[in-house]
Amino acid sequence: MVEPRLTRVLLRLGSAFTLGFLYLPLLVIGLYAFNGQVVQRWPIEEWSTRWFRVAFENDGVRTALKNSVVVGLAATAIALVLGTLASMAIARYRFFGREVVTFAVILPIALPGIITGLALQATIKDVLGPWGVTFGLGTIVVGHATFAVVVVYNNVLARLRRTAGSLDEASADLGADSWQTFRYVMFPQLRTALLAGGLLAFALSFDEIIVTIFTSGAQQTLPIWMYSTLFRPTELPIVNVVALFVILVSIVPVYIAQRLAGSGGITPTRTKQAATDV
Amino acid sequence: MTSVSIGETPPRQGAGRRLSTFLYRHPRVRLWALLGLPFLWLGLVYIGSLLVLLLSAFWTTDSFTSELIHEFTLDNFRRIIETPVYRDVAVRTISMAAAVTVACAVLAFPLAYYMARITSARTRNLLVVAVLMPLWASYLVKAYAWQVILSGQGVINWFLEPLGLTFDGRSNVGLWLVFTYLWLPYMVLPIYAGLERIPSSLLEASADLGGRSLRTFLRVTLPLVFPAVVAGSIFTFSLTLGDYIAPTLIASDQFIGTVIYREYGTALPIAAAYAMVPIAVIVGYLLVARKLKAFESL
């Protein structure tokens, strides 16, 4: 390690501060899940677990949760397919307009959600509406898939950049056809990148609110349900309970995914990089 | 590397094999097979709808019923340019986005550096999970929690009261804190990835050549990690630029997102015209970022 002691101590302090900053509001959410009153006062005057029962009995949140999972899975599935195809094309081929495509692909995730949402809504309402297209879970999936594709694309592209195309050629030399090459050579290399990209895409879709507001009809995903419930003073405390529930439930899958993705997961490791990048 | 059984060789004349051979011999067709579907999606669905939005900016609405009228006019753009409030709001939003980006970078860097270069592999995994977890707490709930924290009788003022200080959280300063908080993980992860990519050998070489740690940091580490910082900044900047939910909850000033949100329902052309502003800003930002090689660090 190159860094001197003082630097390390300072870094440790800085990291602790940042982590504390990240988790303090989550702590507040957790505390308010046990707030006995309807109004969110500080300090909390009454403690109670009654909102847990109310949340459990609430039908709306169950439907919304189911919708969110369905939409997330659908959008992630589409994203995995389209994102992989696109990144394979960009990574392994040179063609006219490649620069433009690499730029355009980033747009869905770089442009603010309100722009994407507004554009999609205007199109669905004014252009597709007369042809019978209505706002529903399908339109939500379309909106989510659009930015999910970019997330998967990024992850797979980063991985493809680090794997040599020569392996595919070697596989062909040895007599494999394209499908076998994909199945036995490419896919194992991409597997963890797909997992990381898919997980991130699902997470983004699960918590997406702005594009969803513009592309949804009467159905609610979990964020839409939360948004509408946060407007209702007598039901607001349920949202804290639901949020706490989602946080706790997702700790394990995220940890497992990170371990599996591990080297080359969400982020690449040093050793693999050293060879190819710098 | 474990030995991989390639399974049975498929029959020489099988349909799959013939298709595969055809594709192999015609790389262009292969390219279009790969690119066709995503291209269609991106082009038709996404770019197409952006074009519809652009087109709506040239339409108008009935002055009474607010119905959309498909008549070409430049009035919307004229209004955006001539009325000072739109310029003020744009400047305010861009400044906020810049301030948030800087704050995020400052807060993220120590943590990312610590995770990338100081900790052991096991702690590193835990820390990555720790940074990812807040992303799973709903954006809305976090913003509402901040409403409580920033309120006149909220958490922050509760701590400041014994010191005789007050903090007006329901202001743009409070909003700046909230935005920084919300987008922080999006900045930590790319910087962490960027720092991880730097081989230790480079830093050791710099030390061997007599560079003290600050010098190494400024001359070697920082330039290498800069593209990653720019990559992270794309998110913090663009997420702040278009957000309307947090400003509505926390502050009372208008921002680009709140103006667009107010107008889009019954005055879509104005909203669409104004939406061109953040699009232009982001596209410009992306072009600069690409020059700085940030795209590889996304």
Next chain:
Amino acid sequence: MKGRSDRVARWAALSLLVAALSVVAAGCGGDDDGGSSTAIEGLGSSTEEIAELARGEGEVNLVIWPNYAVLTDEFTAATGCTVNTKDGTSSDDMISLMQTGAYDGGSFSGNATVRMMATGDVAPVDTDLISNYADISEGIKGKDYNSLDGQAYGVPHGRGPNYLMFRTDELPEDTDSWAVIWEDDQLAANKGKISIYDDSIFIADAALYLKATQPDLGIEDPYQLTQEQFDAAVALLKKQAPNVGEYWPGDVVKQIGSFTNGDSTVGTTWPYQFLQLQKANVPVAAIKPKEGTTGWSDTWMVSSGAANPNCMYLWMDHMASPEAQAAVAEGFGEAPVNLKACDLTTNPNHCDDFHADDESWWEDVYYWTTPDETCKDDDDETTCVTQADWKAAWTEIRG
């Protein structure tokens, strides 16, 4: 080889652009909408048929003001229609939601109903098919905000005023005038603690104050303003803006929170927030000031493209029933329009407290409506500022 594939690529890119543009051009196609249809597809022609068809529909999707949908469990049990609601934040928001075509109807104020009747987004209502309609006060029926060309377009819901609310521990208890949020000295005293409704319709409240304090402007109807009157109102609002601590965008929770925590001490509000704050023992008072106030008289209307019109009709009938009227009048804090509800309210004096039967009290309550270029009068010479200009001005006022 490269030249040919370049050409192919260019041709493909061009065709994609053309495809995208044709998608756009499809949107430029003529408006085939417009013109109200008196018959909604799928609606039964008798109350029995409606009840039967409703069971087949199974749900009704509504756009409502907060807490307007009451006794939904009883309704679902009786009719088989599940109730899904979406809270609107303003009339503009509600119009926009209705235009998505995803809702069967909702509760709308005058500044939404007038526009939607004109565009045909809502359909006339056959009042014979709504049994509780007969019990609704005659004085509310056939108004310009719930009927067009003599046809009823909806079922009246209830009416109420926009209150001036203030914390009694910060402002004097005998406060009785809007001056506390308009006059210079009051603005300075309450700087940063004022809470104002964030919608262009609030310009009418400024006009209302000017009607009382600057009679030489000649303002009669705060919604129909000449350019000069409008400019005066806008100037007043721009003077107020720097002192406003919070513009609440139809988000009642935000306002309740700010009054609870003392971040706001005075402002405009709906009775709902006032009731909630009272329940939480926050020291507030809400009044109709001596200058009068703006208010709303809301109507349930059905979308002309409703997917579940039968459930919607049953819902409108349900909301006009004495039980529902009593529940929502007490829950939101408004005056019911079916006076049979007055016997059912938990507070026996509710109807008196809310002046349900006292028309003279409502004389200085100006219901929300849409500004009209013609000024809605017989004088062809004066023109008034349009709805579009009201909306444009609000963004400028907010700064």
